[in-house]
Each structure stands twice: as structure tokens, then as C-alpha cells.
Amino acid sequence: xxxxxxPAEMQAIAEKLRLQHQYIGVVMTMGALHEGHLSLVxxxxxxxxxxxMTLFVNPTQFGPGxxxxxxxxxxxxxxxxxxxxxxxxxFAPSTxxxxxxxxxxxxxxxxxxxxxxxxxxxxxxxxxxxxxxxLLGITRPHLAIFGEKxxxxxxxIRRVVADLNIAVTILGAPVARESDGxxxxxxxxxxxxxxxxxxxxxxxxxxxxAEQIEQGRADLDAIASEAEALVNSEPDAxxxxxxFVDEATFEPAAKAAPGKACxxxxxxxxxxxxxxxxxxxxxx
Amino acid sequence: xxxxxxPAEMQAIAEKLRLQHQYIGVVMTMGALHEGHLSLVxxxxxxxxxxxMTLFVNPTQFGPGxxxxxxxxxxxxxxxxxxxxxxxxxFAPSTxxxxxxxxxxxxxxxxxxxxxxxxxxxxxxxxxxxxxxxLLGITRPHLAIFGEKxxxxxxxIRRVVADLNIAVTILGAPVARESDGxxxxxxxxxxxxxxxxxxxxxxxxxxxxAEQIEQGRADLDAIASEAEALVNSEPDAxxxxxxFVDEATFEPAAKAAPGKACxxxxxxxxxxxxxxxxxxxxxx
Numbered sequence: 001x002x003x004x005x006x007p008a009e010m011q012a013i014a015e016k017l018r019l020q021h022q023y024i025g026v027v028m029t030m031g032a033l034h035e036g037h038l039s040l041v042x043x044x045x046x047x048x049x050x051x052x053m054t055l056f057v058n059p060t061q062f063g064p065g066x067x068x069x070x071x072x073x074x075x076x077x078x079x080x081x082x083x084x085x086x087x088x089x090x091f092a093p094s095t096x097x098x099x100x101x102x103x104x105x106x107x108x109x110x111x112x113x114x115x116x117x118x119x120x121x122x123x124x125x126x127x128x129x130x131x132x133x134x135l136l137g138i139t140r141p142h143l144a145i146f147g148e149k150x151x152x153x154x155x156x157i158r159r160v161v162a163d164l165n166i167a168v169t170i171l172g173a174p175v176a177r178e179s180d181g182x183x184x185x186x187x188x189x190x191x192x193x194x195x196x197x198x199x200x201x202x203x204x205x206x207x208x209x210a211e212q213i214e215q216g217r218a219d220l221d222a223i224a225s226e227a228e229a230l231v232n233s234e235p236d237a238x239x240x241x242x243x244f245v246d247e248a249t250f251e252p253a254a255k256a257a258p259g260k261a262c263x264x265x266x267x268x269x270x271x272x273x274x275x276x277x278x279x280x281x282x283x284x
Numbered sequence: 285x286x287x288x289x290x291p292a293e294m295q296a297i298a299e300k301l302r303l304q305h306q307y308i309g310v311v312m313t314m315g316a317l318h319e320g321h322l323s324l325v326x327x328x329x330x331x332x333x334x335x336x337m338t339l340f341v342n343p344t345q346f347g348p349g350x351x352x353x354x355x356x357x358x359x360x361x362x363x364x365x366x367x368x369x370x371x372x373x374x375f376a377p378s379t380x381x382x383x384x385x386x387x388x389x390x391x392x393x394x395x396x397x398x399x400x401x402x403x404x405x406x407x408x409x410x411x412x413x414x415x416x417x418x419l420l421g422i423t424r425p426h427l428a429i430f431g432e433k434x435x436x437x438x439x440x441i442r443r444v445v446a447d448l449n450i451a452v453t454i455l456g457a458p459v460a461r462e463s464d465g466x467x468x469x470x471x472x473x474x475x476x477x478x479x480x481x482x483x484x485x486x487x488x489x490x491x492x493x494a495e496q497i498e499q500g501r502a503d504l505d506a507i508a509s510e511a512e513a514l515v516n517s518e519p520d521a522x523x524x525x526x527x528f529v530d531e532a533t534f535e536p537a538a539k540a541a542p543g544k545a546c547x548x549x550x551x552x553x554x555x556x557x558x559x560x561x562x563x564x565x566x567x568x
Contacts (some may be wrong), residue, residue, distance in 0.1 A: 011451055019303065102532075104394025105413075105447035111388060129389075130448075137449035163389035164414075165421035167295055248386075 001083040003090045007098070007138045010052075010091045014140035017050055026052045026141035028132065031092075032072040032186035033081045036176040040145045041085040043173050052139045053082050055092040060099070060106070060127030072186060091139060098134065106130050107164075109156045115250045116241050116265060117152045117276070128153060129160045136166055144168050149175040149183050151263055151278040152250055175277070177203065183277045190273040198234040199270045202277040205231050205242070209264050213281055218256035220244040224264070231268055240267035240274065247280065256283045285367040287374045291382070291422045294336075294375045298424035301334055310336045310425035312416065315376075316356040316470035317365045320460040324429045325369040327457050336423045337366050339376040344383070344390070344411030356470060375423060382418065390414050391448075393440045399534045400525050400549060401436045401560070412437060413444045420450055428452050433459045433467050435547055435562040436534055459561070461487065467561045474557040482518040483554045486561040489515050489526070493548050497565055502540035504528040508548070515552055524551035524558065531564065540567045 004010045017024055025048025027040045037053075044051045055078060062068035075092070082090050106126050112118070113125035136144065146154045154172050161170055176184045181203025182196075191199055205227040212223045221244075228242040244253045247261040256262070265278040288294045301308055309332025311324045321337075328335045339362060346352035359376070366374050390410050396402070397409035420428065430438045438456050445454055460468045465487025466480075475483055489511040496507045505528075512526040528537045531545040540546070549562040 007449055011449065015451065019305070021303070102443075103447055104396065105444050106392045106394070107448075108390045108392060109388060110390070134447075134449045137451065140451070159386075160389050163387050163418075164391075165291055165295065165418045167299065167421065167424070 023049045024141040025143040026139045028054045030057045031055045031078045033078045034184045036184035038085045039176045045086045052089045053087040058131040145171045148172045195271045201234045206279045221254045236271045238269045242266040307333045308425040309427040310423045312338045314341045315339045315362045317362045318468045320468035322369045323460045329370045336373045337371040342415040429455045432456045479555045485518045490563045505538045520555045522553045526550040
């Protein structure tokens with residue numbers, strides 16, 4: 001595995017690989033790698049001849065008061081994990097290399113970026129979309145894999161890539177989960193052991209909703225309220241949002257509609273740690 | 285010359301050309317082709333193995349009340365001119381192909397987009413930058429040539445392309461001028477014959493400023509005021525702005541500074557037609 005820090009060098013390598021007819025897959029991360037990331041690399045290895053992982057804690061997608069400075073940065077451990085997972089190139093630029101002093105361009109994904117995660121985190125999706133477009137420009141992949149855990153992020157990326165005519169296939173990968181169903185996340189390490197136990201309530205709420213839908217209920221608004229009550233029954237849990245949404249637009253979906261896919265999405269604070277999760281439902 | 289209207293088809297052709305090690309040059313236009321555009325194609329022919337011209341009247345860079353609907357669209361004539369100039373592919377998509385109903389992404393180039401042309405035309409540079417990024421994604425060129433007539437546009441494009449790590453060389457081409465110095469422009473056809481005569485005052489103002497600077501003056505602010513008075517001495521001329529600016533940032537430059545390049549930029553309304561022009565100065 002080669003570690004590259006210079007954007008121009010990474011770009012030159014990627015262009016050369018393309019001319020050699022190599023099929024390039026990229027996995028974008030902010031480091032603090034866990035099973036979730038490694039499952040994306042595994043998928044990339046299956047699909048692509050060359051796998052690039054980007055590792056960059058992107059300041060423009062953190063809001064004021066968010067955890068940019070305390071975000072974990074275990075670089076040596078991340079590099080070792082990436083190497084064993086079969087990454088060919090680890091692209092880990094400095095903030096200055098990505099955002100030199102003269103930098104000024106931002107991408108606005110439009111209304112979808114203002115809903116749910118976007119409402120809780122103003123500017124987040126603009127910063128995220130901007131760095132994803134930059135990293136696609138630098139790594140020039142044929143395929144980019146993103147976890148479905150960040151479902152709205154995935155939808156925003158699909159929107160921006162289509163709108164800007166960027167020639168890349170975007171693939172969503174299933175959420176990796178712990179044995180009790182908690183979605184793997186770099187932020188899980190912030191949880192105390194008591195909070196960690198309570199945190200499984202996100203998945204329990206998903207299972208509750210799934211059971212109700214399996215029983216034929218279509219009143220998604222009511223199911224969401226019940227699932228939210230279940231979440232808030234944990235002493236240190238506080239729901240930010242919990243809602244069914246249309247999969248493509250993230251507009252709220254109050255009732256199940258045959259033939260339409262939707263997602264149950266949620267953001268829950270456990271103590272001071274904010275966790276998100278989601279589940280996809282299709283209706284016949 | 286092949287005429288392509290489908291973005292995906294153009295993108296597939298461009299990717300194939302790249303894999304065949306073809307060096308692709310692109311010239312982006314809104315049609316109504318004149319000598320200015322053709323001089324860009326000539327330059328592209330000298331530099332590139334394959335020349336793509338894009339022809340798209342981009343609605344997102346016109347403001348309300350601007351001339352989007354009355355902008356000239358002589359397609360057959362444009363296609364004939366492009367063919368004789370040696371264009372290999374003419375990419376002329378529909379508005380719907382570029383901006384389908386679900387479209388929502390915009391690019392904000394930052395503060396430079398709010399100065400001068402950006403102040404006169406709110407949203408113009410955001411719309412322009414967005415379509416340029418889209419067209420670069422579709423035509424995948426190694427080289428893109430833009431006229432220096434739209435000097436601020438050229439600087440915004442350089443900024444956005446660098447910021448978004450798009451692997452393309454941006455080349456500025458000298459302003460093409462009529463025999464009396466008037467810069468060629470699709471909008472010149474709006475001028476009455478009397479207005480057409482008055483319109484040469486933009487170039488006369490440039491020559492006046494150049495003479496003052498050749499004589500060793502460094503008080504750019506004062507020179508600009510004198511040049512503006514010269515412009516406004518024409519009965520139907522009204523200056524929007526006329527200023528010396530730093531070449532890279534378009535921040536106003538009041539005094540000449542040794543070793544720094546700046547531009548004299550101006551927007552002038554002749555009757556109801558808005559014209560722009562500029563000149564580059566270097567100081568020893």
C-alpha cells in the first residue's frame with residue numbers, strides 16, 4: 001500500500017491507472033476506521049482492480065461546536081487497517097493541501113441538504129458535497145462506495161454527482177452492525193459503557209417499526225411516534241428526529257404507498273453523543 | 285463534424301478518446317458565433333488533437349430581466365461556422381438534458397463572484413461556474429480555452445477548477461477586436477449604427493489609460509476616473525463600472541505596484557446594450 005499526501009501526485013497516479021484500463025474503486029473516510037469502513041473496502045476489492053482509500057477529516061463539514069478538533073485521528077492504526085484490508089493507495093492529504101489560503105468554492109446541493117441532518121447541521125452537506133467532488137477529482141474513480149448508514153449523505157452524493165455530470169458509479173453498502181444491532185460508527189467510542197447499552201435502542205426502534213409494517217400497518221406517522229417513544233424510554237436518550245422519508249428526496253412520508261421505497265431515519269443523542277441510523281422499506 | 289445532444293453520449297465519446305490517448309481541447313460557447321469564438325477554435329486546433337465545441341445558452345447564468353429569451357440562437361449558421369473552423373464534435377444539449385426536473389446543485393465560487401460583473405449580475409458567476417463544471421464533466425477535456433474578454437469569468441473558472449481539483453488546463457485567449465478596437469461580442473448585433481460608432485469608446489478609454497501608464501503614472505484611481513469621463517462623454521454611453529483590479533482576486537487596485545499585474549475592467553451601457561472590455565497591465 002502506497003501512502004500519498006499530495007493531491008496532484010494522487011491525481012497523476014489515478015490518471016495513469018485509467019490509461020492502463022485499471023478499474024478504480026474509492027472508499028472515502030475520515031479515518032478512525034472500524035468494521036463499517038473495512039466492509040466498504042471489502043466490497044471495493046470485489047468490484048475494482050485498484051482500491052483507493054481517502055482519509056481526510058474535512059473541516060468544512062463540521063459546524064461550530066461540533067467535534068472537528070476532538071475527532072479521533074489514529075493515523076498509524078488506520079494505515080495498518082487499510083493495508084491489511086487490501087487498500088492499494090491511501091490518500092491522506094493535509095488540510096492546507098485541500099484548502100489552501102486562496103480557496104473559496106463551495107457546492108450547494110439544494111433543498112435536500114436543508115432537511116433532517118441538514119437542518120441539525122447547517123452547512124454540513126455543502127461541506128461534505130464539496131470535499132466529495134474534490135476527492136472524486138483527485139482520485140478519478142470509476143466506482144465510489146459509501147455506507148448506507150449515512151443515508152441522506154448517500155442521497156446527496158448521488159444528487160450532486162448526477163447534477164454535475166461526474167462520470168462515476170455511486171454504490172451504497174449495507175450498514176455494518178454490532179451484535180446488538182448498533183450501527184458501527186467512529187463516534188461509538190465516545191459512549192460510556194452504560195450509554196453503550198442504551199444505544200442499542202436505535203436498532204430496537206427499527207425492529208419495532210419493521211414488525212409493525214410486516215403486520216400490514218401503513219400509518220407511518222403513528223409508527224414513527226411509537227418508535228420515538230421507545231427510544232426516549234432510555235434514560236439518556238433524546239431523539240433529534242425520527243421519521244419515514246421518501247428515499248430519493250428525503251421529504252417526509254406519512255403513509256406507506258405501494259411501489260414506493262422509503263427510509264426510516266433517526267438521529268438520537270445518547271448522553272452527549274449523537275448517533276444516526278436508518279432502515280429501508282419497500283411496499284408492495 | 286459530429287453533432288451530439290445527449291450528455292451521456294458526449295461523455296462516453298470523450299472517455300473513449302482519452303483512452304485512445306487523444307488530447308482533447310474544448311471551447312465553450314452560447315452560440316451566436318463570431319470571430320472571437322473562431323479565434324478560440326483556431327487556438328484549440330493548434331493545441332489539441334480533438335476539438336469539442338459546446339453550444340448551450342445556459343439559463344442559470346442569466347438574471348431576471350436579462351436577455352435569455354432574446355439571446356440569438358442561429359443554430360444552423362453556428363454549426364456551419366463550427367464545421368468550417370475545424371470543430372470535431374459540436375455538443376449542443378437541450379436545457380432539459382442539462383437541467384432535468386430533479387436538478388438542484390449550484391456552485392458558489394465565493395467572494396470573487398460578488399464583485400463587478402457579479403455585483404451587476406447577482407447569481408451570474410454561480411450559474412456560469414456550475415455549467416462550466418458540468419460541461420467539463422461531460423467533455424472531459426485536457427485543455428479548455430476561454431476568451432480574456434470575459435476576464436472575471438476566466439478568473440472565476442481558474443479559481444473553481446483549482447478548488448474542485450478538476451484536472452484540466454485553463455487557457456486564456458486574447459480579446460478579438462473589430463478594426464476600431466471594439467471587442468467582438470454576440471451582443472454587438474443589438475447596437476444601432478450610431479451606437480456602434482459610440483461603442484468604440486471602450487477601447488479608446490483603454491488606449492487613454494495605457495498611454496497614461498506608459499508615461500509613468502501610477503495613480504490608477506485617477507486614471508480610471510479620467511477614462512470613465514471619456515466614456516461618459518459619448519451621448520448614449522453610461523459606465524456601470526470602470527476600475528483597475530488585482531488580476532487574481534478582482535479586488536480594486538488604487539495604485540500601481542511594481543511586479544504586480546492588474547487589469548483595467550469596464551462595463552458600459554451603450555443605449556440598452558451592455559458591453560464589457562478589459563486590458564492587462566504589468567508594472568516593473
